[in-house]
Amino acid sequence: MVLSGCAIIVRGQPRGGPPPERQINLSNIRAGAMARRAAQGQPDTKDTPDEPWAFQAREFLRKKLIGKEVCFTVEIKTALGREYGIVYLGRDTTGENIADSLVNEGLATVRREGIRGNNPDQARLCDLEDQSKASKKGLWSEGGGTHTIRDVKYTIENPRNYIDSLHQKPINAIIEHVRDGSVVRALLLPDHYLVTVMLSGVKCPTFKREADGTESTEAFAAEAKFFTESRLLQRDVQIILESCPNQIILGSILHPNGNITELLLKEGFARCVDWSMAVYTQGAEKLRAGERSAKERKVRIWKDYVAPTANLDLKDRQFVAKVMQVVNADAMVVKLNSGELKTIHLSSIRPPRIEGEEKNKDKDKRFRPLYDIPYMFEAREFLRKKLIGKKVNVTVDYIRAATGPGESTPAFSERTCATVTIGGINIAEALISKGLATIIRYRQDDDQRSSHYDELLAAEARAIKNGKGLHSKKEVPIHRVADISGETQKAKQFLPFLQRAGRSEAVVEYVFSGSRLKLYMPKETCLITFLLAGIECPRSSRNMPGGVQVAEPFSDEAMLFTKELVLQREVEVEVESMDKAGNFIGWLHIEGGNLSVALVENALSKVHFTAERSAYYKTLTSAEDACRERKEKIWANYEEKPVEEVVYVTEEKERAANYRAVYVTEICDTLHFYSQDVETGAQLENLMETMRAEIAAQPPVEGSYAPRRGDICLATFADGEWYRARVEKVESPSRVHVFYIDYGNREVVSSTRLAAMPPAFGTRTLPAQATEHAFAYIQVPQDEDVRADVVDCIVRDIQNTQCLMNVEYSGATCPHVTIQFGDTKDDVGLNLVKEGLVMVDVRKEKHLQKIVSEETVWINICIVRSNGRKCLLNTHSKNWPLVYLV
Missing domain, CATH: 2.40.50.90 (OB fold (Dihydrolipoamide Acetyltransferase, E2P))
Known part of the structure; x- marks a missing residue:
């Protein structure tokens, strides 16, 4: 260090630590004093400014000496320990004499008092000073050097x-x-x-x-x-x-x-x-x-550091796993390549939470963290949609040891905390950037934290700046979700609605067993218990009044199979009925597959007799037969029993023929059709006339209506008239799918052709008049060309005409009926069979055998012509004839 133009601090080479320092003052010269700040706490002292050329002298030495090796000789050592000597640049005395250089540049004066005439060093310095004076360098320049005094500022005002x-x-x-x-x-x-x-x-x-x-x-x-x-x-x-x-x-x-x-x-x-x-x-x-x-x-x-994951192998610190379940906003269950399930917590983040007082302020209400804690549901949904069923990269950051309960803290089991990434995205960072979680603050000496802790801090700073999620000043989102699991009366109220809805969207919240699930219905904002129809799954162990019921074989395997396939996935359900405990029964579909069928195909369930009337009965039985033959899992010990002749005595039930007049308004490509009751036709006409008159008097503002899925609204048809409709799908403002609830037809229209429904003309005033039906005793052709021919024939015969209709039996989605022409009373379905356009769907119910046998007289044989087109050959014989194609 250079203290001033005439004093430096030197030290030797370090050996095992910092070496001792030594101050050397240059002999026989004097340089200006540097500025000094007043002593702190002593108001009588003042700041001392630089003397002229003092800073320049210091800078001259600093640039010449700092970091360089020097050689020095000590000439005088005072009683106070100050050392004066000569300093040379380099390793020996042949180097540049620093004092000579300073005097030569006019940056220091020679101490002439006490000069000894026989000292060549002093004489040389005096000669150099005389030369500097003659050249008017530095201190000897005109003006006295006031321009060289710095304005040193020891504080910054702002x-x-x-x-x-x-x-x-x-x-x-x-x-x-x-x-x-x-x-x-x-x-x-x-x-x-x-x-x-x-x-x-x-x-x-x-x-x-x-x-x-x-x-x-x-x-x-x-x-x-x-x-x-x-x-x-x-x-x-x-x-x-x-x-x-x-x-x-x-x-x-x-x-x-x-x-x-x-x-x-x-x-x-x-x-x-x-x-x-x-x-x-x-x-x-x-x-x-x-x-x-x-x-x-x-x-x-x-030197004493121990890594948080020091006891883990590399394969345990970094691995790829499949996300099976999102437990919380900071925890998930993953499946390793070995098949083991492991719970992983996201490092260094804290999920949304509320204080205990708020949590328990309503003791009569059951506390549900997922729906009652602000932003907890949004955080869970973000992780669920992002991760469920996908493979992620897991890097374990630390393992938090188990802790016991304290006065104000609960007990925690051991936690594996890790950084989880998918597609290069850090899930914890994405969660925090959306304001759906916060960061845990650690003590400075606590190294158990995320390996990407700084990125998390930066993400939280962005979320706070942008007012996202938990940092928003807006009102927190409220989720009013009705839990009707086990609520029989509430379930009865929901049942007709869910039955009419057909396939409804749902999210599997929990899996109790292979065939018993808890579903969240987003559209209806309710939680229901759902039982899979058509199958009999092994029962898991459960507590009973008489003790614990032992689990049936393969019950755990069935539950794991269902969990892996549907847990926290978006599915579609068809509700058919409910049991006496308020649990809904129906079919669950995921990605085009039927969960009941999947369980039977994997030999984890048996077909229940209630599946006979469903559309999936043949698929279920064929899958069960295949597993039974292979003797897989639940069929491992199956032994086929000899068939015994059993005589059933059943009460004869007559087919009910209660035909009523209907008006057929729409024929679908699936051979389903929509009809209106003739009795309520006058009410519909009166409502339409009144509605259109009111709209003509007060036309709606074009584009003012924002359609949402499920809304009942008004829509203009191609004839320019207004009709009642339901919004089925919104792709964009220019493509809105609507269903005309009084006529059964569908259309894709622009939102400018829609308007809000006045309450006086809603479905409470007059229910939707178009009712969906299917033809009884008829198999829908699988071939598209044949089916198109059948639809054309039906459209030609009965669309927009008055007919007679009788409900024969219920189906999966709508009632199955027979239709008669209004004038001739001929059966429309029977005519289709006679013309060879459709096959007969044989029913097992005894009271339906008469009409079925009447139709099966017409045997349908599908043959292929040489040009590749299919046709039907009719014969009036009940026996299958051998036909030669020439």
Whole structure:
């Protein structure tokens, strides 16, 4: 270090630690005194400015000597221990004499008092001074050197504004003092601000002053200070002033040979500091990487470091797994390649939560965290839609040990905390950036945290700035979800609606067993218990009044199969009925597959007799037969029993023939049709006339209606008239799918052709008049060309005509009926069979055998012509004839 133009501090080579320092004052010369700040706490003292040319003399020596090897001789040592001597640049006395150079440049004066005539060094200095005076250099120039006195400023009036004005651009500086490894005193140029700068993002061991005035040194504090001093002290550097929290200036020091902040971390002289790392402009990941390197090598302050995952193998620290369930906003269950299920917690994040007082303020209400905690449902849904059923990369960051319950804290089991990524996206970071979780703040010495902790901090800062989720000032979302599981009366009210809805969207919230599930119905905002129809699944163990019921064989396998296939997936359900406990019974579909069929195909369930009337009966029985033959799983011990002749005595039931007049309005491609009751036709006409008159008097504003799925609205048909309709799907404002509820036809229209439904003309005034039906005793042709011919024939015969209709039996989605022409009373379905357009669907019910046998007289044989088109051959014989094609 150069103290002034005539005093320097030298030290030897370090051996096992910082070497001792030694101050050398140059003999026979004097340079101007540097500026000094007034002593703190002594109001009588004042700041002392530079003497003329003092700073220039110091700078001359600094640039010439700092970091260089010198050779010196001590001429005089005073009683106070001050040493005066001659300093040479280089390793011996043949180098440049520093005092001569200063005097020659006019930056120092010669002490002429006490000159001995026989001292050649003094004589040479006097000659050099005379030459400098003649040349008017430095101190001897005209003007007295007042322009060389600096205006040193020891404080910045408004440091935050000053730092913001720099826009994080590097400014030139000289490091004047090193307090410890991470705190320096810097002279900012050209404004000559002398400020204390703390390195952003790190903290070195320090020298602490105790209350009694003694100083205690933390381990490696002296080594860290020496490391910074030997590289930066009185060096020309550039500093990026990055922030000023609580009047502490944070910055990064840039040097051509490297970044001191990163070097300190890499060599184990410093640790990362979370509160200031966010402002580090060079990239926080570089600091973490440096600290991680020191930890792995266990150097210096990390000599006793033990990694949080030190006891884990590499395959246990990093692996790929499939997400099976999202337990909470920060936890999930994954399936490893070995088939093992493992619960993973996202590192360093905290899910949404509320205080205990709010949680328990309504003791009569059952607390459901997923729906009652603000943003918990949104967080779970974000993870569910992003992860369920997909493979993710898991990197274990730490394992939190189990903790016992405390006075105000619950007990926690051991937790595996990890960073989970999919497609290069850190799930925890994405969750926090949407404001759906917060970050856990740790003690500075707590290393059990996410390996991407800084990215999480930055994501939370963005979420707070943008007011996302938990940081929003808007009202929190409220989810009013009705749980009708086990509520028989409520279930009865919902049943007709769910039956009419056909296939409804749902999310599987929980799997009780292979065939018993809990579903969330988003459209209806309710929770229901759902039983799979048509199958008999092995029962799991459960508590009964008489004790615990033992689980049946393969019950656990069936439950795991159902969980893996549908848990927390979006599915479609068809509700057919409900049991006496208020549980709904029906069919569940996922990605085009039927869960009941899938369980039977995998030999994890048997077909129940109630499946006989369903459309899936043949598929179920064929799958069961195949598993029974292979003797898989539940059929492993199956032995086929001899068939015994059983005589059933049943009460004869007559077929009910109650024909009523209907008006057929629409024929679908699936051979289903829509009809209106003739009895209510006059009411519909009156309602239409009144509605159109009111609309004509007060036309709706075009484009003012925003359609939503499920809404009952008004729509203009191709004839320009208004009709009642239901919105089925909204692709865009120009493509809205609507269903005309009084006529059964569908159309894709623009939202400009829609309007809000006046309450006086809604379905409460007059229910929807179009009712869906299917033809009884008829098999729908699978071939598209044949089916199209049948539809054309039906459209020609009965569409927009009055007919007679009788309900024969119920179906999966709608009643199956027979239709007669209004004038001739001929059966429409029977005519289709006679014309060879359709096959007969044989029913097993005894009271239907008469009409079925009447139709099966017409045997239908499908043959293929040479041109590839299919046709039907009719015969009036009940026996199948052998036909030769010529």
